[in-house]
Structure formats: structure tokens, C-alpha cells
Amino acid sequence: MTLLDRLRERIPADRLQLDPGVTASYSHDEAEWAPHGAPLVLVRPRTAEEVQEVVRACIEFDVPVVPRGAGTGLSGGANAVDGCVVLSTEAMTTISEIDAVERLAVVQPGVVNDHLRAAVAEHGLWYPPDPASAPWSTIGGNVATNAGGLCCVKYGVTADYVLGMQVVTGTGELVRLGRRTAKGVAGYDLARLMVGSEGTLGVITEVTLKLRPQRPPERTVAGYFSSIVDAGRAVAAVGAAGLVPSALELIDRHCLEAVDAWKKMGLAVEADVVLLARCDVPGVAGDEEAEAIRACFEQAGATWAARSTDQAEADALFDARRLAYPALERLGPVLTEDVCVPKAAVPEMLARIEAIGAKHDTLIANIAHAGDGNLHPLLVTPRGDDEARARAQRAFEEIIAAALALGGTVTGEHGVGLLKMDGLAAELPPAVMDMHRAVKAALDPHGILNPGKVIAAD
Template sequence: MLIERLRELIPADRIQLDPAVTASYAHDEAEWAAYGTPLVLVRPRTAEEVQQVVRACIEYEVPVVPRGAGTGLSGGANAVDGCVVLSTEAMTAITEINPVERLAVVQAGVVNDHLRNACAEHGLWYPPDPASAPWSTIGGNVATNAGGICCVKYGVTADYVLGLQVVTGTGELVRLGRRTAKSVAGYGLAGLLVGSEGTLGIITEVTLRLRPQRSPEHTVAGYFSSLVDAGRAVTAVGAAGIVPSALELIDRHCLEAVDQWKKMDLAVEADVILLARCDAPGPAGEEEADAIRDCFERAGATWAARSTDQTEADALFEARRLAYPALERLGPVLTEDVCVPKAAVPEMLARIETIGTKHETLIANIAHAGDGNLHPLLITPRGDHEARERAQRAFREIIDEAIALGGTVTGEHGVGLLKMDGLAKELPAEVLELHRAVKAALDPHGILNPGKVIAVDNE
């Protein structure tokens, strides 16, 4: 039996059978994404222990579902019946921060913000900053290719992954990628694993590129009377050739929810706020901020200004991060993650409004607006089955409209379970077959996070 085999291979304190505990690891934060009942939860502390678990799962033909902190929003970490849930949360070592090479080596369970704080002690910076950064882990960030607020200028997780240590679907423990600044030796297999959501291998260690600490940021806020006007301002900033270090959208629904929860006194005379930051050093940063303010005003802002109150500016960005958990207090939240070209942002926001009205669904909006990554949040009353069905129809229609505008079904949350149908619409049949071929090659036994991302024959 698998459990006895696991007890032979790894220390007993890594194995958890209590149903009350295993149930809490059975799903991520994706609303209404299906999940099953795990057979067992394992929490290894070394890559070699992960390898032993995977080999045992191959031997007994049992699926293994890897997870980090479980903060995902697509169902990518959801259990299937009878699986082993493998949590990397105990793998928390930062084994190296190298100021000369500007890189860090960390285990998969290191929390994003913990890494950022450790880098700051060396005058270095790890840029990817998802809203879940205080809780989400680097392994999970890599598995979903997480983005964040500053990715409009500094890129997403994939831009910082130099190398990986991975347990493959055949039970091998391998290193992919490099530590050097350049390499074209062989296929880019490390890049292939980034964003694969645990379906091609289990990430145990990551080597990450770092940057020097940046200059202090200048904040610009703009108030708008409609989502479309705010979208036009986003397009105007892009057309002006300005690349801010952040350009975020947050609507009144979100601000009011944060106010009710945290009593931050953020109520404003606006339906939508755009928040921009610029981190160019010296006077260039101020000039860039002033140029963004001008773009806001020309696009129809009812008010726009460069902030002189750092506390106030920080509070607005904190509200942006708190928006999702604040809205969850109002009822179940189905979170979208579409991404469209910047020029299509105004039209996509208009279509989202129309969809909300059509399906009688309250849609709050936050967005990494500067790179076209929109997060409509579909809110329903608890226990209202009809409202849930309307929200799910709206969710599917938003995906369809994003694809129609040349966009993608997910910018940073991953495909998981919720976006599988959307991915099948986005990608041609020939490309889907390439995905299946890669899956079959790297996971020939079909045990790694089955049923996620793309349907394959052996699942």
C-alpha cells in the first residue's frame, strides 16, 4: 500500500492522514472549481524527499498534486480523488544571495515577500510582486508564472528564472537552466517548466535573477467617471511611450469594500481610480510622473495629481492589494484574469460593463492596467444558485470577448481548471497537440497534477 511505502521512504512527520487537515489542502482559492478528496498529504523538506514521493506514486499509479501556499485562483492546486497532495511549504531555505552575480537560490516554499526582504539586506531587489506576495511561495509563483503590480515595467516571474531543480514525471531529480548571464546550450527546458502548473515536473529549488534596489517612486492618482475613460488614459500613457513602474486600476466597488473592512477612509469622488508610479532616478522620475498626469487629464480625468503625501499614496496601493479579500467578505468572488493589448483596454472594459448588466452580475474591477491584464471580480450573494449560474455565464463571455480582441484567457493566474475551456478556444488544434506531446514526454505515467491545464489521453 502507498502509505506504508511512503513511511519507509520519508520521515513519518512529513505524512499527514487526518481528514480534517488533508481537507484544508484539497483546493486553492478559486471559487467553484471542482476538487476531490486526497488520500494523504505529504510535506517534504528536501528535494530528495520529493523525489521519493514521486517514485512511490509512479510505483502505485497514484496521482500527485503539488501545491505551494494555495493562494491560486484557477484551481491549479486542487486535489483529485485518491491523490497525494504534495505541499512544498516546509521547503523554506534561502540557500544563497549572491551580490556579485545578482542571483538568489531558494527552495520552492520560500514566501515571495521573505525573499524580497532578504534581498533588500544586500541592496538587491526581486521584482515580481503578485498581490499574494505576503503569503504566496516562489515555487507557486514559478508554476503559474506570476506577475504583479510592477510587471508593466519589470516583467513577470519568467523573466527572473535562471534555473530550476525539478523532480520529473519519471522520478528523476534534475537541474535545468543555468547561473550564467548567457547560455544557448540546448533547449530552454527551465522556461518550459515556468507556468506549467505542476503538470510537467515538481519544482523544488529556483535560481533567480535579481536587480539592484531602485530609486524611490513618485505616485500619480487620477479619478475618472467611467471605466472607459480610465481605459483611454491607459492607452494614452502607452501611446506617449511612457513605461511606469506601476499602472493600476481600482473601481469604487473595491474601494468601498476595503473601507468597510479596514476603515481606511478611502472614499473618493470617483467611480474609477488609476494609480501610477514612476521610479526613474532624479528629476526624470518627476518629469515622467507629470507626463502621466497630463495623459490622465487629456483622457478625461475629473482630477489628477502627483502625490506629495507618501502615506496617502501607500494607502491607495495597499487598498489595491486588499481589494480581493475585502470583496470576498461580501460574497463568493469569481476572479477573471484576461489580458488584452493595451490599445484594446478601453473596449474590453466597456464589454465587461455590458456583460455585467446583461447577466445581472455585480462586477468590481481591478487591473494591472498598464499591461492590459484585467481582473474583473464577479460577486454573488451567498447561497444564490441562480446568481452563481449568471456569474459563470458572464465569466465565460468575458473570456470570449478577450480572445476576440486579440487577448489571452489568463495573464498570470494560470489555466488550472477554470480556464481549460478558454485555452481550447484560444489555441489552434495543432498547438494543443504540441502541448499534449510535451506532457506525454515529461509525464509518461500521467501522475503529475492530472486534469489541469489541458486534457490529455492518459488522464
């Protein structure tokens, strides 16, 4: 009996896809230049029990299983290895519970982030994590990478909202981790351990998420800057003033022009860099916070700064921030960074990114969750230009080294996947890397769960 025979025996036939044209489209995520292999089969289960059967079959036949959500990742974490089973949770789209009293939701991993937000809004509730891919990315993938987003500067990342989950382990067990209560410290926090593990420790089949009440309307403050370093100084100034906006985003002219050329949004911005802040403090205090942020922008050298009185214009600028990556992809392959540095180091880090781009003759466009120091330099290269690609890859490595030198980390929200494995090894001491390997060996003793990702073999 083969693995395919076993799968056909245990799960409905319509869950299996062998067409090479289809399986190839599921063999990688959006990470430019991250290597990937050819899957043996694509499986799209609809229940936790079907996921369990897939994992047990893979254990029996010693075949790797690579979990994936919507495939919007940018680190290669969902990339196939040759002969693996790609397990897509895209068909697991049930929101099984929204509890307005306990302020929680129970969802399958294939639920799209924005769909969950819309569903809980009908109950007067809000799910804060909002990656730029929120219209397409799924909760399972968000949990697996500990996704952040625009609101995380004030409201935290995905891990801050995961109460519990159901997981298929590397031994084929279907277990529940975490809790539903507001508090709970019984035993190790294994649910938190699974968050950000990128499918290397278990396959998530259900998530219990904490919700918040809906927010009051936000105010928007925009600042235009003639240099990216000045914009970085404004970010540091906001932090030094003790202000916590509900969003503080950076987008440069390269990104704005790419979005405008694609979507014809009329983004006539007379600036090389734009900072966008939002405040959701109600009443007069919110007005005061917006004015304080505007003052920080001006003191840091903004050529223009004001609170927006045109909500449509403000929304268009935030939409441009979310569309920047796909817009730049239209110009050529984009290698995306995801470093995070202390807020005080943002100006220096932006200066180093600018210098690295010049040194390697690489176009670097910049977007950032600037308020928490999470920077996304986007390295754009012409299609088919191998020399430009090599220069961009050298720039990529230097940006990582610069972030570490400034006390930062190699990934703020995209995950390690394949692209940041060397960076992780540089960031963590050998003893800590050994702890990671020990956890992996304990929870995935057969070594079948998303092998070759996050942590290199010793």
C-alpha cells in the same frame, strides 16, 4: 504493500498527514467553484530527495500527485483529485544563497515572495515580481503559474527572473535545468518550459532567480475617473505616449468601498474609478515622466489628477489595490477573471465587461494591472444564490470570449488550472494543443503529475 506503507518506509513519518480535517483544507486553492476531490494523504517534504521519493512511490502505485505551494492560486491549479497525494512544498523554506556579485538567489519553493524580497534588500538587491498575494504566496507557486504583479508592466513577470531550477520529473528523476550565468543558450530552454506549467510537467524543488539592484524612491500619480471606459482611455494614452511607469493599476469604487469597510482605512475617494501610477526614473526625468502621465490622465477625461505629495495616502491606495480581492470575498463568493488584452484594446474591453455585467445582472468589481492590459474583473455573487452563480458563470465565459475577440489571452498570470481549460482550447489552434499534449506525454509518461489540469485529454 500500499502507497502509504511505501511512503512511511521512505520519508520521515512527521511529513505525512492523514487527518481528513487537515487534508480537506489542502484540497483546493482560492478559485471559487473550481471542482476538487479528496486526497488520500498530505505530504509536506523538506528536501528535494524527499520529494523525489514521493513521486517515485506515486509512480510505483499509479497514484496522482498534486503539487501545491501556499494555495493562493485562483484557477484551481492546485486542486486535489480523489485518492491523490497532495504534495505541499510549504516546509521547504530555505534561502540557501544570495550572491550580490552575480545578482542571484537560490531558494527552496516554499519561500514566501515577500520574505525573499526582504532578504535580498539587505544586500541592496531587489526581486521584482510582486503578485498581490506576495505576503503569502510562495516562489514555487509563483514559478508554477508564471506570476506577475504590479511591477510587471515595466520589469516583467516571474519567467523573466528564473535562471534555473531543480525539478523532480514525471519519471522520478531529480534534475537541474537552466544556468547560473548571465547568458546561456546550450540546448532547449527546459527551465523556461517548466515556468507556468502548473505542476503538470515536474515538481520544482529549488529555484535560481535573477535579482536587480534596489530602485530609487517612486513617485505616485493618481487619477480619478467617472467612468471605467475613460480610465481605460487613460491607460491607452499612457502607452501611446511611450511612457513606461513602474506600476499602473486600476481599482474601482466597489473595491475601494469593500476595503474601507473591512480595514477602516479612510479611503474617501470621490471617484468611480481610480488609476494609480508610479514612476521610478531618478532625478528630473522622473518628475517629467510623472507629469506626462498626469497629463495623459487629464486628456482622457480624469475628473482630478495629481502627483501625490502624501506618501502615506499613496501607499494606502496601493494597499487597497492589494486587499481588494479578500475584501470582496467578505461580501460573497468571488469568481476572478484574469484576461489580458493589448493596451490599445483596454477601453473597449472594459466597456464590454461593464455591458456583460449588466446583461447578466452580475456585480462586477474591477481591479487591473492596467498598464499591461491584464484585467481582473471580480464577479461577486450572494452566498447561497444558485441562480446568481449561474449568471456569473455565463458572464465569466463571455468575458473570456470578449478578450479573445480583441486579440487577448485567457490568462495573464493566474494560470489555466481548471477554470480556463475551455478558454485555452479556444485560444490555441488544435495543432498547438497537440504540441502541448506531446510535451506532457514525454515528461509525464505515467500521467501522475497534476492530472486533469491545463490541457484536456485528447
